[in-house]
Amino acid sequence: MSDNDLQRLFAALLHLDLPKSMASRLCALGGDVDIKCGAVAELDDPAVRFIVFVAEGVAKFVGHLGNDREQVVAFLLANDLTVFPRSDAVPYSLHGITDCRLFAFPADAFIRTIAADPDLAKAVCEHMFVAFDQSRDMSVLLGRKTAQERVATFLTSMAERIGKQNDDGVSLSLPISRREIADSLGLTIETVSRQFTELRELGIIDTNGRSDVTILDRLRIREVAALPC
Amino acid sequence: MSDNDLQRLFAALLHLDLPKSMASRLCALGGDVDIKCGAVAELDDPAVRFIVFVAEGVAKFVGHLGNDREQVVAFLLANDLTVFPRSDAVPYSLHGITDCRLFAFPADAFIRTIAADPDLAKAVCEHMFVAFDQSRDMSVLLGRKTAQERVATFLTSMAERIGKQNDDGVSLSLPISRREIADSLGLTIETVSRQFTELRELGIIDTNGRSDVTILDRLRIREVAALPC
DNA sequence: CGCACTCTTGATATTTCTCAAAATGGGTGG
DNA sequence: CCACCCATTTTGAGAAATATCAAGAGTGCG
CATH class of the missing domain: 2.60.120.10 (Jelly Rolls)
Structure with a gap:
């Protein structure tokens, strides 16, 4: 050095x-x-x-x-x-x-x-x-947070750190796997995966491949994450 | 001051x-x-x-x-x-x-x-x-810890901070309620209470009133707490 | 000594985990 | 460029842990 x-x-x-x-x-x-x-x-x-x-x-x-x-x-x-x-x-x-x-x-x-x-x-x-x-x-x-709140909180925090604003919302390319997400949130990979699916079905996020996530609704993900709005 | x-x-x-x-x-x-x-x-x-x-x-x-x-x-x-x-x-x-x-x-x-x-x-x-x-x-x-591990970890850590060695083991007078213990361990008071009962039935601790706890088996509580021995 | 509050115990509900299998993604080599 | 393959992810069904709801017991203070 x-x-x-x-x-x-x-x-x-x-x-x-x-x-x-x-x-x-x-x-x-x-x-x-x-x-x-x-x-x-x-x-x-x-x-x-x-x-x-x-x-x-x-x-x-x-x-x-x-x-x-x-x-x-x-x-x-x-x-x-x-x-x-x-x-x-x-x-x-x-x-x-x-x-x-x-x-x-x-x-x-x-x-x-x-x-x-x-x-x-x-x-x-x-x-x-x-x-x-x-x-x-x-x-x-x-x-104290539920599985959904944990995953939403995680995505919000990653968006703040590495997200890029674009037309649809905030996009991020997660450098970490579902296992690592699960290991940081005190959940299993299956539960993390199910929460990704649910957030997608709620229209709050969109996903593309394994690592690309777009947060479509910044306000609603904060709500779901039990974060102050 | x-x-x-x-x-x-x-x-x-x-x-x-x-x-x-x-x-x-x-x-x-x-x-x-x-x-x-x-x-x-x-x-x-x-x-x-x-x-x-x-x-x-x-x-x-x-x-x-x-x-x-x-x-x-x-x-x-x-x-x-x-x-x-x-x-x-x-x-x-x-x-x-x-x-x-x-x-x-x-x-x-x-x-x-x-x-x-x-x-x-x-x-x-x-x-x-x-x-x-x-x-x-x-x-x-x-x-990652189970309810029993959490309560055992909590008691071990309090024993290190405010415990007094005596004939039976390490005694402590908890200055905090079951609700506060539960709020710190991410559990409910009922679960904390059940774990106290179980640790008592296992002969690992003894309790007296609401706040007095004696750790009878220092090694075993560390084991149950998933702490390095 | 009694009263209010905390704690304990029990029965049931809910959430998440576990185990199993199918689907998808992304890299590799033809 | 496409097909294949392995690892990762997703989905599903059932099991386990803890939460919730409801009583009852105990503690310790006034």
């Missing part, structure tokens, strides 16, 4: 000019992590928490319960910043959904380093707070 | 001596929040994220979905530090479970201020990361 790479990344992620000196100090800490599609990332030290930046591609954090029970706790898209979970209760791993390029900094050293620049510290924390809030929203979804 | 109060709080929470100058700068930002048992906290500005410290008592963050659907996303006990959630997707509120005393700092200004002291920044971030990890663990619980 070069200082320039990092400066470009931070500019894209945080809308912030990283001073040269800070860039090189961070580079000294940082680890490039390249993950191939379908592979598991090997973070150097599983006992250390990492701050993860996504430069390219799509990845996921997965918690494991045994008996093939998996829960996706976050999808990471390009220009995301988040914290890789560390817990004595659940083992987590980081998987590439597509080939992807990440930067992982040991949290302790990273925080210590960026503290020298309050603007940078604020921008990084802001992103961590957003990720934290998403996790709380996920708890509400998983604890 | 006096500088001394804050210094005492930070010593207890973060095991860290807060310099006088930092204490008074933080005091200038900070808001005492006193919540009566059963009341809802009025945080000044609902559009601002807050860093919350618990000095005394027990509180909860609740996410609201309408139709009386509520999800408790965190219980706050004395000496906890966490981030009050802000989200466009779910409205959250902060409730006193007992009378309690909190300090709430606007996150932006707080981060900016503590950045001046890298040790302090690291300690605060460490606590935020722990809270974040708990939220991720909660997603795994809510997404």
